[in-house]
Amino acid sequence: MNKRVILALATAGLLSAPAFASGDKTAALAATCNNCHGTNGVSVGPSMPSIGGLPEAYLRTVMMQWKSGERYSATMSRLIKGYSDQQIADLAKYFAAKPWVPQPQPVDAKILAQGKAASERCTTCHGDTGSQPDDPAETPQIHGQWAKYMELEMMKYRDNAVAMPHRRMRGNTQRLKEEDVAAVAQYYAAQQK
Amino acid sequence: MNRFNRRDFLKVSAGASLLVPMAACAQTAPRAGGKKRVVVVGGGFGGATAAKYLKIGAPDYDVTLVERDKVFTSCPLSNEVISGEYPLSKLQVGYDGLIKRGINVVFDDATAVDPAKKTVRLKSGTTLNYDALVLSPGIDFNFAGIEGHSEAAANNELPHAYKAGPQTLLLHKQLAAMKDGGTFIITVPPGPFRCPPGPYERASQVAYYFKHKGMNKSKVLILDSNDSFSKIGLFQQAWKLQYPGMIEWVPGASGGKVVKVDAKTRTAYTDFDKFQGDVVNVIPPHHAGHIAKNTGLTNERGWCTVNMLTMESTVHPDIWVVGDSCVHGDLPVYGAPKSAHMANTQAKVAVGAIIAKLSGLPAPEPYFVNTCYSVTQPGYGFSVVHIYRVVDGKLVYATDAGGVSPVEAPAITRKLEAEYQVGWFKNIMADAFS
């Protein structure tokens, strides 16, 4: 974000004290997500995903699947039931328009190499670094996403006791060796581009 | 002055003024006179969030935050400090993030508010003028509510550790000094109190300490003024699983209400009985922070009544009360709990209402959400989610959403929610303080 432009606008009085009363309700709605996902959807808590800048279609699909019960979540499914379909669509659009901010996560060279080797079976869909999904409507970018979060998500894809609807993603992570799960998560987390 | 074009303007406005609608920018008329002044008293979860989001929503406002301590210590996760699982330093944050945003942070004590003159007096002698005032002073204790209790006793023999800080460390020290076979008593005041699941999470953490130190003959006794508690099914399930026979809960109806204490002998008295403990953690009854009380904003039970949709005081206009101090819950089904998460969302709603009012516009639709994670042992957590909606101009608790984690759930659920507690904590600290 360009600080100089903000300053200029503020000084010119253009951003001064307008009201929430009309127009963009979504910003206020989205502020209820920041407590967990970070301001603007940029998370600073490793177990919580950044959601700012994820593809709009993916965001909407995931939330709608939670709402219908098709997709498992420990927390989000209870929460998202409180939002209308329209609000979910608005939120998806809102967060998709935010910049994706990869989190710098330095990784030990040995683990990086192990993770890269294990990522072989991932690249067709996620690309070499996780930033070039083959179909962004379905597959989110994962470069610079939190390693801890991705490791936990893979635990979910690997656990048949919980409903994760994407069959191929489940198959792929289930074929990973146990010891490669954290390594591959850290590999993608370390990619900044 | 820097150049900027319409595209930059749109981009920046959308990003920078997070809560501010584009449409409204066009309506903004140049104002006569000086900047609008907003004073925020209390730099905890509610106040810090309010100051930050005010500056984001209305960068040209003059925002002053008055806070008595240079370092804020979070209560969330402080039960884990008591059990020795987490260092207190990780729960602390300063105010540099807010200062960098252009907020005037004044380290001082607000001693009086004059709602007619719209001023706040500080201990140092300074007087601040405001167009809008946000109060988020948290809680203060009513030691007189328990016979024999006092602030001095709380600082020594009978810590509450219900404002995180020195007493949190003291309680940890007392726990660490216990011998196996001892009893750790927690007394719970009548609701509403800060953090509804707090005492029960604390009991779990203490039991965890006993268990992993091999102190299997030790006990936790909860003397409760109330007859039920938050996430009761989940806590009792966890206790049975993790600490069978170790935690005893005495509800109010069975004589759990503590009316008197003796600091010297570490004894808690109910109407019928007395209980002597090796550690006695007395959580005294509490009420809105003194400054809110002294301003005359509280009801007969000691909490500030507010307009449910805006958080503005129903007693004095132009004062917004958020966080633990307010009672945001004369709701037919479920009152808003006193949590950091709720304080944060209330603050955001108040900011919207303040900017609207100071711009002569009606308040926008508010959105209130609460979530609270509890962890009973490392790797085992659960949560409650509350969602409120406006229906026909009234705030209602959504019964078709939210609720507690299912009691019957795949094992992975508890593990995930324990992990999410820490992620939540880091994000809410950053959302409020940086």
Ligand SMILES: Cc1cc2nc3c(=O)[nH]c(=O)nc-3n(C[C@H](O)[C@H](O)[C@H](O)COP(=O)(O)OP(=O)(O)OC[C@H]3O[C@@H](n4cnc5c(N)ncnc54)[C@H](O)[C@@H]3O)c2cc1C
């Ligand atoms: C053990 C425990 C565990 C908890 N766990 C959770 C949890 O997991 N999740 C959750 O959501 N909530 C939790 N809470 C609740 C949470 O801490 C409170 O709800 C939250 O802090 C309320 O925010 P607040 O802004 O109202 O008050 P506070 O955060 O207490 O902030 C009040 C601030 O105002 C300052 N102040 C007061 N009066 C003045 C004055 N006159 N002048 C200057 N400064 C003043 C104080 O110094 C303080 O910094 C927990 C609480 C406890 C005790």
